[in-house]
Amino acid sequence: xxxxxxYVNRRLHSLLGVVPIGIFLLQHLTVNFFATRGPxxxxxxxxxxxxxxxRYVLEIFIIFxxxxxxSIYGVYIAFTAKSNLSNxxxxxxxxxxxxxxxxxxxxxxxxxxxxxTRIAIGFGWAELNYSLMEGILTEPFFFWFYIVGVVxxxxxxxxxxxxxCVSWGITVSPRSQLVMTxxxxxxxxxxxxxxxxxxxQFAYGI
Amino acid sequence: MSENKTITFIITRxxxxxxxxxxxxxxxxxxxxxxxxxxxxxxxxxPVNADGKPTTPVYWDMGCLEEVCxxxxxxxxxxxxxxxxxxxxxxxxxxxxxxMTTFPVxxxxxxxxxxxxxxLKKVKAWVPIDGTHDLGPGPKMAExxxxxxxxxxxCMTCGVCLEACPNxxxxxxxxxxxxxxxxxxxxxxxxxxxxxSERLQTxxxxxxxxxxxxxxxxxxSCPKGIPLTTSIAALYRDTAIESFKSFFGSDSRV
Numbered sequence: 161x162x163x164x165x166x167y168v169n170r171r172l173h174s175l176l177g178v179v180p181i182g183i184f185l186l187q188h189l190t191v192n193f194f195a196t197r198g199p200x201x202x203x204x205x206x207x208x209x210x211x212x213x214x215r216y217v218l219e220i221f222i223i224f225x226x227x228x229x230x231s232i233y234g235v236y237i238a239f240t241a242k243s244n245l246s247n248x249x250x251x252x253x254x255x256x257x258x259x260x261x262x263x264x265x266x267x268x269x270x271x272x273x274x275x276x277t278r279i280a281i282g283f284g285w286a287e288l289n290y291s292l293m294e295g296i297l298t299e300p301f302f303f304w305f306y307i308v309g310v311v312x313x314x315x316x317x318x319x320x321x322x323x324x325c326v327s328w329g330i331t332v333s334p335r336s337q338l339v340m341t342x343x344x345x346x347x348x349x350x351x352x353x354x355x356x357x358x359x360x361q362f363a364y365g366i
Numbered sequence: 367m368s369e370n371k372t373i374t375f376i377i378t379r380x381x382x383x384x385x386x387x388x389x390x391x392x393x394x395x396x397x398x399x400x401x402x403x404x405x406x407x408x409x410x411x412x413p414v415n416a417d418g419k420p421t422t423p424v425y426w427d428m429g430c431l432e433e434v435c436x437x438x439x440x441x442x443x444x445x446x447x448x449x450x451x452x453x454x455x456x457x458x459x460x461x462x463x464x465x466m467t468t469f470p471v472x473x474x475x476x477x478x479x480x481x482x483x484x485x486l487k488k489v490k491a492w493v494p495i496d497g498t499h500d501l502g503p504g505p506k507m508a509e510x511x512x513x514x515x516x517x518x519x520x521c522m523t524c525g526v527c528l529e530a531c532p533n534x535x536x537x538x539x540x541x542x543x544x545x546x547x548x549x550x551x552x553x554x555x556x557x558x559x560x561x562x563s564e565r566l567q568t569x570x571x572x573x574x575x576x577x578x579x580x581x582x583x584x585x586x587s588c589p590k591g592i593p594l595t596t597s598i599a600a601l602y603r604d605t606a607i608e609s610f611k612s613f614f615g616s617d618s619r620v
Binding site for chain 1: 444530533535537570573580581587595598600609
């Protein structure tokens with residue numbers, strides 16, 4: 161079939177957003193949440209993650225390659241949509257456009273975040289510990305940059321779960337899609353709390 | 367009712383497919399129970415614009431005048447719908463008429479919906495029964511299923527769902543909701559199901575089913591109330607199963 165590649169790309173894009181990227185996001189937010197128990201707890205958790213065996217293999221195949229594919233193909237998808245919210249202001253149409261906007265915001269945020277932490281640590285410019293994040297987040301601009309970045313990431317993930325369930329034929333009926341909408345709102349609120357709470361801890365120490 | 371009551375129309379006009387569009391304003395005398403088409407007929411009877419200047423009559427497409435043919439679709443006050451069932455009394459004035467932007471304009475409000483008919487051919491939206499001999503009666507269809515499938519068969523290829531879709535635009539070749547729903551209709555027919563795999567394979571690409579972004583404007587806009595997004599979600603399930611079946615390659619095709 162002529163269009164098989166396009167089909168596989170879309171399926172892969174949808175799958176990678178949840179497995180492994182979504183799983184990684186949940187893990188990442190959870191480990192960071194150790195910060196609320198104090199710098200020692202965060203440093204211990206971060207050190208545990210840092211010293212996982214075959215760490216580079218895990219990073220490349222669970223984080224970087226899936227993330228690169230999902231983001232590059234996602235930018236293409238985002239820019240082939242044409243917003244028509246003014247004439248069709250339905251809830252799902254808003255979610256459709258917000259999914260594309262938060263996707264771009266998340267890409268900008270993640271690119272900066274990876275540069276400032278993982279790449280800086282890789283080059284030896286910084287050291288992975290509580291004070292690295294404390295140093296970044298006590299600057300008001302970066303605190304708000306991280307708030308916007310984290311919330312757009314959690315929105316993109318939660319709403320992405322909804323469309324994942326449609327795209328894989330899990331939620332077919334309008335009722336199951338509505339139930340999934342409520343479920344994704346709960347997911348959004350819960351993981352946004354985890355992310356924002358951690359940011360406040362780093363920025364204000366409370 | 368005042369004798370001098372008028373209705374104001376602002377119509378997006380285009381003299382030729384290659385020329386640019388312009389707006390023209392019309393004031394026509396009010397009559398009771400008018401629809402947009404009877405108002406357009408009034409303009410055709412007396413083609414004079416609101417400035418009192420004679421102009422060419424506004425051109426539009428129509429057929430059945432009872433919302434089953436789909437030919438008279440246009441954008442009325444920002445909403446794509448059939449002009450035959452757009453009642454003037456229920457519309458805010460000035461009434462703005464424009465051609466649907468998804469399709470090439472042939473003239474004024476008339477558009478060329480060929481791409482939709484090409485899509486129906488592409489997805490084999492029919493039941494092939496021709497043979498070199500009498501194939502006999504086909505398998506029976508359960509009445510409950512027939513009633514359900516009848517809803518999908520109400521599609522009149524009017525183009526409103528394509529116009530409402532944010533992913534049907536000049537930057538993509540997305541086939542649109544209408545033809546996808548027809549795949550589900552003909553795949554659910556007992557004889558049509560003999561070509562199920564073929565139809566699914568046809569829509570399994572980025573321009574087919576995967577072009578959908580789940581904005582769900584189509585199901586909100588469909589004048590026939592067809593459960594388009596349910597059809598699309600069901601096709602997502604069917605194509606997922608189809609790809610699992612042939613994940614390592616397969617020569618079975620049903």
